Amino acid sequence: xxxxxxxxxxxxxxxxxxxxxxxxxxxxxxxxxxxxxxxxxxxxxxxxxxxxxxxxxxxxxxxxxxxxxxxxxxxxxxxxxxxxxxxxxxxxxxxxxxxxxxxxxxxxxxxxxxxxxxxxxxxxxxxxxxxxxxxxxxxxxxxxxxxxxxxxxxxxxxxxxxxxxxxxxxxxxxxxxxxxxxxxxxxxxxxxxxxxxxxxxxxxxxxxxxxxxxxxxxxxxxxxxxxxxxxxx
Numbered sequence: 001x002x003x004x005x006x007x008x009x010x011x012x013x014x015x016x017x018x019x020x021x022x023x024x025x026x027x028x029x030x031x032x033x034x035x036x037x038x039x040x041x042x043x044x045x046x047x048x049x050x051x052x053x054x055x056x057x058x059x060x061x062x063x064x065x066x067x068x069x070x071x072x073x074x075x076x077x078x079x080x081x082x083x084x085x086x087x088x089x090x091x092x093x094x095x096x097x098x099x100x101x102x103x104x105x106x107x108x109x110x111x112x113x114x115x116x117x118x119x120x121x122x123x124x125x126x127x128x129x130x131x132x133x134x135x136x137x138x139x140x141x142x143x144x145x146x147x148x149x150x151x152x153x154x155x156x157x158x159x160x161x162x163x164x165x166x167x168x169x170x171x172x173x174x175x176x177x178x179x180x181x182x183x184x185x186x187x188x189x190x191x192x193x194x195x196x197x198x199x200x201x202x203x204x205x206x207x208x209x210x211x212x213x214x215x216x217x218x219x220x221x222x223x224x225x226x227x228x229x230x231x232x233x
Contacts, residue, residue, distance in 0.1 A: 017066035070171035107158030117225035162212035
């Protein structure tokens with residue numbers, strides 16, 4: 001087993017499509033990688049078919065469609081409404097060793113660290129949620145009616161909720177090199193545009209569950225706080 005390398009923070013300011021085309025596991029160095037998207041894009045899960053998209057609506061609203069490297073439902077990336085960050089963990093990292101072979105356990109492992117990082121950030125800001133409202137989902141995946149189509153319409157093991165509403169979405173891609181966790185947190189949840197982009201007859205914003213959000217300062221501070229938390233073995 002190699003020596004433990006500290007996590008580092010890395011940021012890409014670019015279209016979401018370019019970010020998601022990057023194979024971050026080509027360099028399995030432990031890091032938290034922020035995508036500051038310069039575009040509005042609908043990001044599909046790795047196995048979602050483009051048939052779920054309303055091409056006409058996307059063209060009309062000027063929103064491109066791309067695909068991420070992990071599973072789950074669609075996420076609308078809007079620079080002023082969502083912060084996206086990935087966590088890259090090498091397969092042989094000692095901090096990850098106890099859960100590296102178990103997808104569900106590794107999701108809970110990261111979710112616990114995200115919750116801790118959020119708690120440290122919330123304690124130092126005028127946040128709209130309280131630390132005692134946060135929880136890591138410990139049960140099975142609850143996809144509800146639209147959860148397989150829309151990421152934030154369901155909740156999976158390890159994802160973080162606030163006051164019973166999903167707050168941090170987490171999905172994972174695993175290779176022999178390690179795991180890439182893809183995470184998103186809203187600063188504003190307004191699904192009206194999202195439902196227009198999907199070829200799901202009858203789906204309206206009112207059909208989707210409430211989603212928790214945080215203030216921009218909390219969302220922006222979370223990736224750096226997570227780096228510090230992950231460095232504690």
